Amino acid sequence: MASILSKNQKKKQDYTLKELKSLGSDLLSSRAHINNLPLLLSFISPESPPQFVVESLLSLQSFFTPLLSQLPSTSSSSSSTKRPRSEEDDDDTSNKKTDEDPEVIFNAWLRSKFDEFVQLLLDVLVSQQSEDTLRDIVLGTLMEFVKLLNAGRFHSSIFHRILNAIIHSAVDIDVFLDILTSKYFKYIDVRYFTYISMEKFVKTLEASSVVSADRTVIEHSETENESKDSLELSIRKIYQVLSRIPPPQKQAEKSDHEMWSGSDESSSSEKPKDKKKKNKDQDSSLLSPTTIAKRMKLKFTKAWISFLRLPLPLDVYKEVLASIHQTVIPHLSNPAMLCDFLTKSYDIGGVVSVMALSSLFILMTEHGLEYPNFYEKLYALLVPSVFVAKHRARFLQLLDACLRSSLLPAYLAASFTKKLSRLSLSVPPSGSLVITALIYNLLRRHPTINHLVHQETVETANEANSEADEPNECRPKTNKNLGIDYFNNQESDLKKTGAMRSSLWEIDTLRHHYCPPVSRFVSSLETDLTIRAKTTEMKIEDFSSGSYATIFGDEIRRRVKQVPLAFYKAVPTSLFEDSDFPGWTFNIPQEEGKC
Structure with a gap:
């Protein structure tokens, strides 16, 4: 115990980058150096130097990647370690042996350390102290776990945690969206699960806004203002994410069906009975590229319709109305679902009505919307x-x-x-x-x-x-x-x-x-x-x-053929004509010595 404490005390002060590499190589070489794992995790922190974070990250990623398929799920590990024992468990000797199996306990411990590793990466990702280059590396590592953790299928829960950390971070969201747009939004499954996550965030905001509305009598005004500001900030970030996702195309090419995970290959080996038991949104084993492409419009519609129900800030409201007829309506599964939102916007008056007219006109002319007034x-x-x-x-x-x-x-x-x-x-x-x-x-x-x-x-x-010979009495009096x-x-x-x-x-x-x-x-x-x-x-x-x-x-x-000119037939001797101002003289004084 004393040796471990001495190592922990040394890590923050005396460890060099070379020693950190040695710790990583020892961890990869043998299970005997498993105690290096918590030590390397301690360097995954916003306070650590970036080169130390990257070196620890690479070593831990190389360590966990081959073990991802062997790690238990979070629910199974918690149930195996924390589940209370019953009489049936006492009678069942096989379950008792399984619970006491050192390998099972070790794998559960590894899973807990992996979860800790993911959470530390999320903390570094959204920290204001992190550099953009470090964020790019950290996000790439997390996306690799999204691809590999679920037996080669898209791991939606980790991806949801990534988006949740981005939405609630204090860092400008454009930093993360630039990375997601350039590297990951081109994959159809990433876009698909982004829409699902955005819908979940909106439902969470709706529930929180209802709760805060019920507590307005009890809470102080400062707390209410803070909650309103945080709500508006989250709405703005959700809108930024939705506006940066490429919309589903009507006739998508093969490149648009490219997937970040290999779900179409791995799902073919599973039995149909097992597929029916799993949630379609949570497990992408059911989702081939063609299936996702068919469902994309539905997820796109749910995400946008739920977002438009939120109390949008005025600037976001105007920005949505200015572009909704081009970016949203053509890709909805049923554009008539926007009729309530657009008619309410059109009834507001002023600039908002002007901006809502474009989308409302499309619904009236192309989708049969009737608007009496x-x-x-x-x-x-x-x-x-x-x-x-x-x-x-x-x-x-x-x-x-x-x-x-x-x-x-x-x-x-x-x-x-x-x-x-x-x-x-x-x-x-x-x-x-x-x-x-x-x-x-x-x-x-x-x-x-x-x-x-x-x-x-x-x-x-x-x-x-009237006729000329018609008497005036016969003419209508007007x-x-x-x-x-x-x-x-x-x-x-x-x-x-x-x-x-x-x-x-x-x-x-x-x-x-x-x-x-x-x-x-x-x-x-x-x-x-x-x-x-x-x-x-x-x-x-x-x-x-x-x-x-x-x-x-x-x-x-414009080419002008005739230009009006002001000229005088004789050199003027006064500023105005004498006839314009009788009794006044406006002569030009002559200087002495000059004619």
Whole structure:
């Protein structure tokens, strides 16, 4: 005992790297040096020098790798060492011999040391003191155990512990995701079990958030803030992991079916009866590459749907909505499962509704989603701020697509046209350009609202239609209300806006816009849009992402034939003409000595 203590005291102070290599080689050479195992484990620590950690890691990995197939499972080892004895065990002499077998006890001890080794590696992996190179080596060792520990099949429990340590670590998760993306996410089984682990983490967060909500009366405000911060941090990390996993492909190539473990080879030797007894998610012996590929969409869907039920932070919420139509919806097993999430997002209003419109439009047009108040919500989104929003290009393109159907009622098309026309007075020049293009397309698609371009007053129309010899008493009495617009800009009901009785007088004011491109572009509405064969729709993509910079760039690249010049026929002698300011003189003083 004294010799062991002296070695333990020496390890932290006097051991050199050469002596550490000697300890590892002795451990690999003979079981007589098994006491070197705990000593090497003590060097697997964030406080140890990196070269000592790597040397101990390599020796222990070389020691445990050949023994992995012989080590008992954690449950069997615990039951063999800690299970209380019963009368049946006393009568069963074979079990008694098994429990007292030195080899069984030794293997159980090795298993406990292996579990300790894995936990120490996880501590080093997520420690803030560890270097990125050391993390790469440690993660590679853990992934080798994931591959080899379960008889050559994917060991999902160790992999889950790796992801759990990463999710709850204080280190920036991008450090780990860079390694996982470059080396391991290309394997189909790694992606498969990552989705399973993410779903488990989400369920754990849901349970913890419910418990914390029940304790809000008892806990102090500081504790509540800490729990909210930790919850948000975990949600952000889960989202980072989900967003970095390559999504399942519809027509995957053979390279996409490559597996980190050899489950397809080892599973063929097992009997079908044994396969049925094991959990499909926990034991990958049932999962061949083709089976995983078939189930991948289901795991992908469960992971994302469960994640979207969490109370997402606002920045994560917006980021999800901005990319969900490209990264999530095409790969879901049933995209209609997102209808609740998207409709709630669309009902929030503001920027969130603008960002949710893209995905909601896909569900409506491609997956048969019915949303009764869709156009009322879309109409409410038309505010000046949307024309300077970050995602305005996508929103304006979808707005044009939503109003493309020729079956829309005339009052609806007129309301949108008039609303856009009114907005053209209060948006930047780039917004006026895209509004003009949108109105052009609406007038071309819906000839029934073309009267908005030039709406005459009732009395003027009656006078034009009446005969010259008709007495005034026979004409219908109407009120001539010049300068009154019947359009109610504050009305949310599209049937009551009064747009059909109004006119697009706002567009006429754009003829005198201070920005030349706007005043020039308004002339496009002067064409006869009722003859659709002679006109084509404008591409909103060409105007939707416009800004002051794009307008300025177009103007400086524009070739101008005639340039207005300021010149004088005679040299001016005063700053202003005398006729402009009678009684005042603005003569240029002549300096002495000069003519």
